Amino acid sequence: MTADTHLTAADHHPESAHPESARPETLAVHAPQPEIRGSRPLGVPIHQNHVFAFDSADALAEAFGSPDEFLYSRMGNPTVRALETAVARLEGGADALSYASGMGAINGVLLALLSSGGHVVAQRCLYGGTYALLTDLAARWGVEVTYVSGTDADEVRAALRPGTAQRPGTALLYLETIANPTTRVSDLPALIAVAREAGVPTVVDNTFASPLLCRPIPSYGADVVVHSATKYLAGHADVLGGIAVFRDTALHRRVRHYAVEQGAVTDPFAAWLTLRGLQTLPLRVERQSASAADLAARLAAHPAVAAVRHPALASHPDHTIAARLLPRGGGGVVSLDLAGGREAGKAFVEAVRLASLSVSLGDVKTLVMHPASTSHRQLDEPALAAAGIGPGTVRLSVGIEHVEDLWADLEQALAKAL
Numbered sequence: 001m002t003a004d005t006h007l008t009a010a011d012h013h014p015e016s017a018h019p020e021s022a023r024p025e026t027l028a029v030h031a032p033q034p035e036i037r038g039s040r041p042l043g044v045p046i047h048q049n050h051v052f053a054f055d056s057a058d059a060l061a062e063a064f065g066s067p068d069e070f071l072y073s074r075m076g077n078p079t080v081r082a083l084e085t086a087v088a089r090l091e092g093g094a095d096a097l098s099y100a101s102g103m104g105a106i107n108g109v110l111l112a113l114l115s116s117g118g119h120v121v122a123q124r125c126l127y128g129g130t131y132a133l134l135t136d137l138a139a140r141w142g143v144e145v146t147y148v149s150g151t152d153a154d155e156v157r158a159a160l161r162p163g164t165a166q167r168p169g170t171a172l173l174y175l176e177t178i179a180n181p182t183t184r185v186s187d188l189p190a191l192i193a194v195a196r197e198a199g200v201p202t203v204v205d206n207t208f209a210s211p212l213l214c215r216p217i218p219s220y221g222a223d224v225v226v227h228s229a230t231k232y233l234a235g236h237a238d239v240l241g242g243i244a245v246f247r248d249t250a251l252h253r254r255v256r257h258y259a260v261e262q263g264a265v266t267d268p269f270a271a272w273l274t275l276r277g278l279q280t281l282p283l284r285v286e287r288q289s290a291s292a293a294d295l296a297a298r299l300a301a302h303p304a305v306a307a308v309r310h311p312a313l314a315s316h317p318d319h320t321i322a323a324r325l326l327p328r329g330g331g332g333v334v335s336l337d338l339a340g341g342r343e344a345g346k347a348f349v350e351a352v353r354l355a356s357l358s359v360s361l362g363d364v365k366t367l368v369m370h371p372a373s374t375s376h377r378q379l380d381e382p383a384l385a386a387a388g389i390g391p392g393t394v395r396l397s398v399g400i401e402h403v404e405d406l407w408a409d410l411e412q413a414l415a416k417a418l
Helices: 024-029 058-064 078-092 102-113 128-141 153-159 188-197 216-219 247-262 267-276 281-302 319-325 341-351 381-386 405-413
Strands: 097-100 120-122 144-149 170-176 202-205 223-229 242-246 305-307 335-336 367-369 393-397
Touching: 058 153, 078 097, 078 242, 078 267, 078 341, 097 102, 102 128, 102 202, 102 223, 102 242, 102 247, 120 128, 128 144, 144 153, 153 202, 153 216, 170 188, 188 202, 188 216, 188 319, 242 247, 281 305, 281 335, 281 405, 335 341, 341 367, 341 405
Parallel strands: 120 144, 120 170, 170 202, 202 223
Antiparallel strands: 097 242, 223 242, 305 335, 335 393, 367 393
């Protein structure tokens, strides 16, 4: 405790001038809280408590409904709020909402914006959890989903529908900047422009790109950007979290009302860990993108590999779009199809030694997985084929290790997949 830190019983309990006269049982409960004078913490403090006290009934009543007043952590927490503000600023949005997981964020946004019988236009290459959610909403709520390629503006224009007395119109367009796991790149400027012309909001999953490589809100007019903060934002395999960023405060308020009732909020410690991770996000993403492009080029020349997809490769089907949308790099994920199919894929992911066979991505460590049997297991064979996922597809999430060490590991694993 410094000389400038002052603790008085009256400061902590203004209603009682002499709390030190209380009994030990009471003093144990009411520990004094420090007031820091003359300095400030460089890191965001962890406000792990879930309740906050007020001096007046009116102040407590006014705190309900405001994201910047704190009374109960399901409705808002200072550490969580710091994360929301930081990511909203990174993405160029008006405000943000933090969730307990990436799927919590996706669920929170979609459930707030959709109603029974609604209509969604979504790109065909989607994260398996998002596809499963849309399939469930179709079965239980009668939500209709029209899937599109994600690169054809005319296709989206034809898929959008106006509302009638018999059926509601299109409620939203859902896209991924870089698709999971195929690395297809959506033509965000063209598709968002079509949706905006029709008055349809666009939701973009920007997890793979991160705001370091693409900012869909200020650059292209997206209405909502969602992230699995578990991935690149946090970056160290020690956080589960999600976040949604909104272009305007009206939409933020609309979704926040639902989020408070849904209760899928971020724990303050998870928010603090994510804030810590954000500080190295530019360094990590730059290194991961460069290494991924290097490894993709080497993989493309290997006899065990039938195809490689990374936006930096000239052979990538969306390379021209990626050159416009992702000038700072194509991201840290490489998708490769092994010539030997499912058995080769299994042999490869079990043979790596430096890389880890694991779900998730965006970690400082390199991770590999087989999407058809893991993240996209919800898809049947036709749906997998439509999404561009083959039986031998392997997703490689490149970490920050030295690229030569990574290549040595991948090369020895590929030899066992021939």
